[in-house]
Amino acid sequence: MNAVTHPTARPRINTAPDLNADERERIRAKAALFAPPPAMLPDGRRDLVGLSREEIISELAEIGEKPFRAKQLWHWIYHQGATDFARMSSIARPLQEKLAARFVVGRPGITTEQTSTDETRKWLFHFRDGQEAETVYIPDRREDRGAVCISSQVGCTLSCTFCHTGTQKLVRNLGAAEIVGQFMAARDSYNEWPSPKGDTPRLLSTIVLMGMGEPLYNYDNVAKAMRIIMDGEGIALSRRRITLSTSGVVPMMDRCGEELGINLAISLHSVRNDLRDEIVPLNRKYPIEELMEACRRYPAASNARRITFEYIMLRGVNDSEAEARDLVRLIRGIPAKVNLIPFNPWPGSDFKPSTREQLARFAKIVMDAGFASPIRMPRGRDILAACGQLKTESQRARRAENAASEDASPV
Secondary structure: OOOOOOOOOOOOOOOOHHHHHHHHHHHHHHHHHOOOOOOEOOOOOEEOOOOOHHHHHHHHHOOOOOOHHHHHHHHHHHHOOOOOHHHOOOOOHHHHHHHHHHEEOOOOEEEEEEEOOOOOEEEEEEOOOOOEEEEEEEEEOOOOEEEEEOOOEEOEOOOOOOOOHHHOEOOEEOOHHHHHHHHHHHHHHOOOOOOOOOOOOOOEEEEEEOOOOOHHHHHHHHHHHHHHHHOOOOOOOOHHHEEEEEOOOHHHHHHHHHHOOOEEEEEOOOOOHHHHHHHOHHHHOOOHHHHHHHHHHOOOOOOOOOEEEEEEEEOOOOOOHHHHHHHHHHHOOOOEEEEEEEOOOOOOOOOOEOOHHHHHHHHHHHHHOOOOOOEOOOOOHHHOOOOOOOOOOHHHHHHHHHHHHHHHOOO
């Protein structure tokens, strides 16, 4: 793949939020085709995780319980991290038994848990229908905290050519319970319950929606999960501690900013439409001009809460000094920082990471223009937990096991 030095011109499009209603409806309808299964166990019990407060009140009303019980349950589920009704000491035993007969407080199951030599931890979680997704905890070595990288879909529909995750076809969206459950299960692993209050340090201090999938193609479930996580009487994670990464689903960016106000990260990776069309195919639908206009509109963007532009550095593809200068021109006027991400190799990829020298030259141009441009050092490479490396291998493993069993079977 050869880098082209001149951008392909396209007309500047100023897409106003009210013109995106039809497109948002189309995205919502498509999301319904990949909807998660009902949060119901085979025995008919309902999982309380992932339900809103109003939904829990409604469920309790069906068994004759008052609304204040919902507040008690919310505290035990999301502040204390309890999964057993018998541990909920503020609830009388007869009601504990009544709740246990009707409900569960679930978690995704753990297929594998791996810890890297750099202390990054990766889980392969399985859900009730047998589907799986990966979640990663990335500790901050400088401080006693870190980020949980959460998946929003099983597989991905975007097919970005540099991304290992993109080689796994989209199977379905994750439900709110499955999204919240990833963070809760990670807290279980680090024994970080109850939720710390105020400024008390916590290891799992940040959420980045940067795992498997495109979050804005599963917006309703993602938004519901984030509202639960931000609720001040439960997990109580500030919206400033949550970052959603998108490849540029422009119509949903407006809605995310208006309704959630969480931080935004853009998987940019090129400053030219011709190249971005190739490595981030979503660009063919929402080209760079539309994407930049949506960034300028984003309500939560400010000097204190800058938009992050993620830029995978691919040797000889998008890492020239000319492209660094074009990047500066592209984001000028947007409160922004640029994360330069060395490409993380994966089996079957033809891309190569930029050299250290070229990384440094690119970063200097961006920094000299007044934008922070840290080079994000890869974490968890030895367990395929680094950026762009997530992919569930369980289906391939099961196929291999089945094939081995067939080979071993008598004729």
